Amino acid sequence: xxxxxxxxxxSLLLLLPLLLTGCSLSLxxxxxxxxxxxxxxxxxxxxxxxxxxxxxxxxxxxxxxxxGLMVVKAMESDHYxxxxxTEIGIKLFDMEFSADSAxxxxxMMEAMNKKALINTLSRDISLxxxxxxxxxxPDCLRQRKSDDVVFLYRDRGIKNYYHIQSPSDNPYMAxxxxxxxxxxxxxxxxxxxxxxxxxxxRHDNIRLSLNLYRIKE
Amino acid sequence: MLMFTNRIHIILFMLSFxxxxxxxxxxxxxxxxxxxxxxxxVEMTAAVNTLESDFIQEKNxxxxxxxxxxxxxxxxxxxxxxxxxYLNPYKYLIIISDGxxxxxxxxxxxxxxxxxxxxxxxxxxFISGCIQGDILNNEKDYKAGYFEDxxxxxxxxxxxxxxxxxxxxxxxxxxxxxxxxxxRIVMLEPGGDYTRIDFINKKVNxxxxxxxxxxx
Numbered sequence: 001x002x003x004x005x006x007x008x009x010x011s012l013l014l015l016l017p018l019l020l021t022g023c024s025l026s027l028x029x030x031x032x033x034x035x036x037x038x039x040x041x042x043x044x045x046x047x048x049x050x051x052x053x054x055x056x057x058x059x060x061x062x063x064x065x066x067x068g069l070m071v072v073k074a075m076e077s078d079h080y081x082x083x084x085x086t087e088i089g090i091k092l093f094d095m096e097f098s099a100d101s102a103x104x105x106x107x108m109m110e111a112m113n114k115k116a117l118i119n120t121l122s123r124d125i126s127l128x129x130x131x132x133x134x135x136x137x138p139d140c141l142r143q144r145k146s147d148d149v150v151f152l153y154r155d156r157g158i159k160n161y162y163h164i165q166s167p168s169d170n171p172y173m174a175x176x177x178x179x180x181x182x183x184x185x186x187x188x189x190x191x192x193x194x195x196x197x198x199x200x201x202r203h204d205n206i207r208l209s210l211n212l213y214r215i216k217e
Numbered sequence: 218m219l220m221f222t223n224r225i226h227i228i229l230f231m232l233s234f235x236x237x238x239x240x241x242x243x244x245x246x247x248x249x250x251x252x253x254x255x256x257x258x259v260e261m262t263a264a265v266n267t268l269e270s271d272f273i274q275e276k277n278x279x280x281x282x283x284x285x286x287x288x289x290x291x292x293x294x295x296x297x298x299x300x301x302x303y304l305n306p307y308k309y310l311i312i313i314s315d316g317x318x319x320x321x322x323x324x325x326x327x328x329x330x331x332x333x334x335x336x337x338x339x340x341x342x343f344i345s346g347c348i349q350g351d352i353l354n355n356e357k358d359y360k361a362g363y364f365e366d367x368x369x370x371x372x373x374x375x376x377x378x379x380x381x382x383x384x385x386x387x388x389x390x391x392x393x394x395x396x397x398x399x400x401r402i403v404m405l406e407p408g409g410d411y412t413r414i415d416f417i418n419k420k421v422n423x424x425x426x427x428x429x430x431x432x433x
Contacts, residue, residue, distance in 0.1 A: 052281055056307050056323055067322050069307070073280050081280045087287070087309045089276045089404065089412030091384070107408070110380060213323065215306050217285070 031150055031161075034140035038167045041138050041151050044130035045170045045188060045196040046074050053196065055212035057084065061117065062207045068092060070212055072129070080129050095122065097131050124201050124210060127160055127176050128186050138162075158183075170196075190214075243389070244371040248363035254370055254392075255353060261397040268293040268398070270419040274303075277411050291416070298430040314430035328432060359388070369394055383407065396421070 046053065057070040068086040075081055080097040094106040103122035112118075125131075132138075138151040143163065151171075153160045158178060162171040174186040184203045190196040201210040248254055269292045276285040289303040303309040310321040318329045353361060358381070359374040370392040376382050384406065391401035398419050404412045 052283075054285060054306075058322065058325060065325075065327075067309075067320075067325070069285065071278060071281065071285070075280070083278055083280065085276065087303055087307070089274060089414075091406060091410065109384070211324075217306055 030144045031141035031152075032144055034142055034149065038140065038149060040167075042130075042162055042164045042169065042171050045190065046072055046080060046129055054215045054217055055199070056215055057213075058211045059084075060207070060209045066092065066112075069215070078131070080131060082125055082129075093121075095125070097122070097126055097129055099131050120203075120206070120208060123158070123176065124184055124186070124208075127174050127184065128188065128199055128201065130162065130171070130174075132160065242366075243373075244364040244366035244369055246365055248365045248370065251363040254363065254365075258353070258392070258397050264422075265293075266295045266422050267425045268419070268421055269423060269425060270416040273415045273417065275413045275415075277413070279409055292425050292429055294425050294427070294430065298427070300429055312430050312432060314432075317432070319432040365394070367394070369400065370397070 052071055052073040055070040055072070057068055059066040066084075068084055071081075071083040071085070073081045073083075075096075078099045081094070082097065083094045084092040086092065091107055091109070093108045093112060095108075096104040096106060098104075103118075103126065105118060108118060132153045132155070136153055136155075138153045141150040141152055141161075142148070143150055148163045148165055149167070151162045151164070153162075158176060161175040161177070163173040163175075164171055169192075170188065170190070172188055174188065176183045176185075183205065184201060186199060186201045188196060189198045189200075195214075197214050199210070199212040201212075203209065269290070271288065271290055274287045274289070276287075278285070287303055287307065288305045289301070289309075291302070292298075292300040297313065298315075299311075299313040301311040308321075308323050310319075312319040320327050320329075353372060358377060360377055362373040362375070364371040364373065372390045372392070374388040374390070376385055376388075385404055386407045387403075387405040389401075389403040389405070390399060392398065393400045398421065399416060400419075401413065401415050403414075
């Protein structure tokens with residue numbers, strides 16, 4: 001009996017440093033501070049002058065699969081409108097994203113109208129849009145293994161990391177961490193000549209993934 | 218493809234398969250003899266063994282300056298063999314045949330047993346109903362208005378269920394006055410966005426081999 005209590009106490013003591021620092025694994029993502037910061041932060045692939053993007057999109061949520069077309073439109077003043085439709089034209093959701101406020105849901109089909117799902121999808125899409133607060137200056141980091149430049153934005157306990165390979169690039173990878181663990185990663189494929197080609201989003205802790213393949217109209 | 222569980226979603230989903238169109242001049246003259254129209258439609262569909270058509274789908278979103286245009290090909294063969302294929306600018310194929318539903322996306326394909334799933338049973342019934350004109354008799358789910366002009370018969374279906382009304386304010390179906398085939402279908406959303414599908418190059422009772430409805 002005593003041994004059991006002691007073991008529990010010992011376990012708690014071992015966890016104490018993590019609890020005291022408030023966060024854990026995501027504190028040690030293998031980055032170091034930039035010695036010289038790049039002149040400017042990376043730009044979103046969805047810049048305001050990029051018209052609209054149309055993606056062939058699959059969303060897998062546990063055992064459910066949704067497929068359709070996702071429209072991403074950069075509006076004025078760092079606003080984005082994101083509409084997800086079936087191939088046949090039925091609207092699944094219509095959301096508006098701005099840097100300084102929560103996503104506004106214009107329409108959400110009943111089958112997807114769950115608060116947790118909406119919040120998660122909103123965070124995922126915001127991560128890919130790079131919909132950060134306009135006045136926020138990111139921290140500059142360098143990845144230890146690859147020497148990539150990584151920009152870190154913080155927002156109410158959430159950290160968004162954007163990886164770039166050279167200063168003029170758009171991010172090729174984005175990662176969001178919460179307090180304890182990694183939450184989600186997004187890979188953004190494309191090049192400066194033709195723009196964004198595809199986006200893959202994967203969650204670490206829940207069975208949710210999004211695959212977006214751009215349709216050239 | 219969507220996995221819905223309630224009936225409203227099923228109906229909405231199924232509606233999207235039907236043959237569609239909007240915003241062009243809508244016939245406003247009430248149909249003189251709607252019972253004759255319905256009777257003629259039933260007779261016409263009874264005589265149709267196969268039907269194929271190209272289609273042009275136009276999605277109008279108020280947030281976009283331009284419309285999203287997609288094109289494809291539609292085939293039907295009695296009884297209940299349906300092939301609905303998007304060819305441009307994306308590839309997407311739906312086949313309903315022998316009690317099964319097959320969906321092929323660019324990078325994914327799935328097969329479902331219609332009999333084991335109420336949603337697919339309803340969908341199958343609905344699509345067949347559209348082709349055979351039975352949808353117009355569905356007075357439980359829609360309030361129908363009948364109109365005509367010199368070129369078309371026009372039916373306006375207004376959903377009656379609250380959940381459905383949140384998604385669609387109206388479904389419009391245009392029938393060619395000469396042969397009663399569907400030439401346009403439009404799904405209007407409450408916010409003003411709409412989907413229009415125009416059917417062109419229609420061919421009735423051509424030889425469409427069963428292989429067209431094979432999942433391989």
